[in-house]
Amino acid sequence: MENFDFQASTNILFGKGQVSRLPEVLATYGKKVLITYGGGSIKKNGVYDDVMNVLGKDFELYELSGVEPNPRLTTVEKGVALCREHNIDVILSLGGGSTIDCSKTIAAGTFYEGNPWDLMGNGQLVEKALPIVTILTLAATGSEMNGGAVITNMATKEKLSFGSRLVVPKVSILDPTYTFSVPSYQTLAGSSDILSHLFENYFNQTPNTMVQDGIAEGLMRAVYHYTPIALENPHDYDARANLMWASSLALNGLTGSGKKGAWSCHAIEHELSAYYDITHGIGLAIVTPRWMMHVLNEETAPRFAAFGHRLFDLPLNSESPMETAKQAIQKVYETSKAWGVPMTLGEVGIDDSLLEEMATQAVKHSAISTDGYVPLSVEDVVSIYKQSLTEMTF
């Protein structure tokens, strides 16, 4: 096991009705609140009204709405300007990972003299940040419980990230009922995102990390179990609750601390959503089984076989793991398809015209060529993109 630092400092207030504690939470930080949110779904599902009702007139509220699904630098810049202009004390982020990521970058950018884009890849530049409180409305990115943020620069077609403990949300309110109205497509994209975080940490170069891997397997099983239940009955509280809590725990350091290596599918997918603005989780669901098949070899087969055994109760034959490994990958692919994920690039509007360019960027923006579970060249990535154009056969 590698050395690591771990801290899950976010105070999670989990469950129905926790929004009632919001005034007390915000008052810790001050009176001037910047509320950030996306396209307005929070005004339809009652979250916005709940927040306004509990806050009453005790706070000075400012708003930044219209945060994009892949949040843009231009929106961050607007937020920074608002925080500086109004001397904001605390950012209240209502939404999913995009809104929270945008809020983190605003929180850090407010105290950073240069352009917030400088922070990407340079979390150590963050010396101070506004406190962030979130109310989560989508189980997906885990941003509500970590210090990472991903921002898209449309001018340069780059989607980059930064991380700092200073932007970890102070408090996150996780009320599963706030995800009852999430449409099927976003539910399955969210679950795909959670699974991908777990896969990325699980298929990794560090051996002998059963603690981290056992946690990951448990979370994966929960996601595979509860996603079809939530799709069938969006108001199933326990399904929504398990997916919500899994989303936070999948990316708060629990499954990755003590392990090393680069995340392959995220690097490959990030270019798809940077170039085509597709839903991140859907891109991951498409890329993942092709990546798995591409890196499957005699050396990696036992790991995929063990995964198949733990996740899908496939028979574990340690003498010939290859067959079980292939069945496991088939399960990953077919489960996504059964949930209704569009499983080819064509279905999300991506053709073969930019594959080389995106593959070059994927390798350039990441360490997958040296530190991937199996190191990947530009040619490898092109091959994975090409495999993603057509249905998989087994």
Next chain:
Amino acid sequence: MENFDFQASTNILFGKGQVSRLPEVLATYGKKVLITYGGGSIKKNGVYDDVMNVLGKDFELYELSGVEPNPRLTTVEKGVALCREHNIDVILSLGGGSTIDCSKTIAAGTFYEGNPWDLMGNGQLVEKALPIVTILTLAATGSEMNGGAVITNMATKEKLSFGSRLVVPKVSILDPTYTFSVPSYQTLAGSSDILSHLFENYFNQTPNTMVQDGIAEGLMRAVYHYTPIALENPHDYDARANLMWASSLALNGLTGSGKKGAWSCHAIEHELSAYYDITHGIGLAIVTPRWMMHVLNEETAPRFAAFGHRLFDLPLNSESPMETAKQAIQKVYETSKAWGVPMTLGEVGIDDSLLEEMATQAVKHSAISTDGYVPLSVEDVVSIYKQSLTEMTF
């Protein structure tokens, strides 16, 4: 799932050599440090010397040594007096759960006007506490990452606990090499303690908590896998690392948050160590399989069967789970025995003379008669104690 608050605020510095960061860590809180430790094993295994070497002459150090394996109120009172007399800034706890629990009670007791014993069962009385930094030398209780403490009052033969977020350690240094010298008996007692924390949360009245239960299963598998490796080769870094990290995660809220109910085996065991001062983990290992068999019935069998399937790869026959359930309990018993745990009360010096009295106290000091996984009366507890006098047969 039940509503809950979760925060894992302890900054964990995990891995070999992390002690080098101690001066920077302590300096955050001040110069006057009370170092607490137990019977002196830290002077044999190098921990004490390492600490003195890195701290040099930059700090004003005071010491409270001789903290008992079941830490006593009288020792807490000594520590409180030292902290008040020397205006201590921070407590540095070197050891396992006993030393840390004692330190937590000192930390809170220093600012509490009455006797620290008042705090037991009344964590809300804690309004202020000294910061605590720990260097863990035993993988067992999880005290290094939570706000709970158990203290024994020898005068009243009571072993009681309190919990407060204010006594959660600020920083815990987890260096697996510091557990290389832990003797076999303490290693298996520690693993038994970790497993018991996981069992207590796992066998619980709240349904539909796959996230918490999947994490628990993963941690249990790691403990079952790495304990015999650590017993065979005490210097196996990865085995010690996984056991250490499992100990912290087993009781930091991850596997219990969102679930309700009283802990049965702990309530039953606490009286054994309060009356006979036996090693807590050993008492738990003895009591646990008897408790499991006692509460096994048509209703609980599917849960025990699922546990056996996940943990020991037993066949899952959902039509007749009773057989698998019994095999799972047998596995729990026989694994402890194979590790070398003395598995009858007689082997740890306990006869049948006080069983009724202890059972009465166990029910009185806990909520097991109403909130246990299966509610337990005094008669039930007596029966479990009696079963613990002789070997189990299957």
